[in-house]
Amino acid sequence: GENVEQHPSTLSVQEGDSAVIKCTYSDSASNYFPWYKQELGKRPQLIIDIRSNVGEKKDQRIAVTLNKTAKHFSLHITETQPEDSAVYFCAASDRGSQGNLIFGKGTKLSVKP
Amino acid sequence: EPEVTQTPSHQVTQMGQEVILRCVPISNHLYFYWYRQILGQKVEFLVSFYNNEISEKSEIFDDQFSVERPDGSNFTLKIRSTKLEDSAMYFCAQGGLAGELFFGEGSRLTVL
Numbered sequence: 204g205e206n207v208e209q210h211p212s213t214l215s216v217q218e219g220d221s222a223v224i225k226c227t228y229s230d231s232a233s234n235y236f237p238w239y240k241q242e243l244g245k246r247p248q249l250i251i252d253i254r255s256n257v258g259e260k261k262d263q264r265i266a267v268t269l270n271k272t273a274k275h276f277s278l279h280i281t282e283t284q285p286e287d288s289a290v291y292f293c294a295a296s297d298r299g300s301q302g303n304l305i306f307g308k309g310t311k312l313s314v315k316p
Numbered sequence: 317e318p319e320v321t322q323t324p325s326h327q328v329t330q331m332g333q334e335v336i337l338r339c340v341p342i343s344n345h346l347y348f349y350w351y352r353q354i355l356g357q358k359v360e361f362l363v364s365f366y367n368n369e370i371s372e373k374s375e376i377f378d379d380q381f382s383v384e385r386p387d388g389s390n391f392t393l394k395i396r397s398t399k400l401e402d403s404a405m406y407f408c409a410q411g412g413l414a415g416e417l418f419f420g421e422g423s424r425l426t427v428l
Contacts, residue, residue, distance in 0.1 A: 235415070237416060237417065239359075246407060246419040246420065246421050246422050247359060247407070247419050249417065292358065292359060294359075303349070303361035303364060303372055303374065304351075304359075304417060305361065306358045306359045306360070307358065308357070308358045309358055
C-alpha cells in the first residue's frame, strides 16, 4: 500500500522567511495530494491540494509542487506569519476523495515574530 | 467548506464499554469517512462508507468497529469493547464538490 514520508518533523523560521515542507510517496498510482493545517486541538483543515496532471499550484502565499517522476511533493509558504504556526500534514490518495488518504507524520512549523 | 457536525465533542469511558460516535453529514453526499488521530500522531484512515455500505477499510478497522447510517442521515462509528489504545480523536469526513476531503471538528475519546 501507499506510504508517505514527511520531512522535517519540526521547522522553525523567522517571521517573513519562507518555509518548505517535503513529502515522498511510494505508490505511483497516487494522483491526489492535499495539504492540511492543524492547529492545536482542532481539526485538520485543507489548505491546498494538487492532482497529478499538474506540476505546481499556488494560492496567495502558499504553493505546492509535484514531481511525479521522483514521487515527491512539497509545500512552500512565503512571507511566513506567526499565525502560520501549526502542524502541517501532507497526504496522498489514488482515488481522490473516493479513496482513503494516507497521511505523513506531520511537520510542526513555528514562526517566530 | 462543508460543515460536518460531530457528537459528542468529548467522551470518557471505561475500558470494555461500548462507544458510539455520531456525525451529521452534509446532505446529498454519498461518501463518508472516519479517521482517527492518536494524540501527537498522524491522521489515520479507518473506513469509507458509500451508498450505505463499507467501501474500504484499513487494518485498524477490526471487528470491534462498525459503521452505520441508522436513520438515513446520521452516520455512526461504534466501538464495541473499548481498549486503552482506542483513546484518540475520531474525525468524520466528507468530500467536497471538487473531490477534496473536509473533516468535522472531531470527537475526543478517552478510555480509562
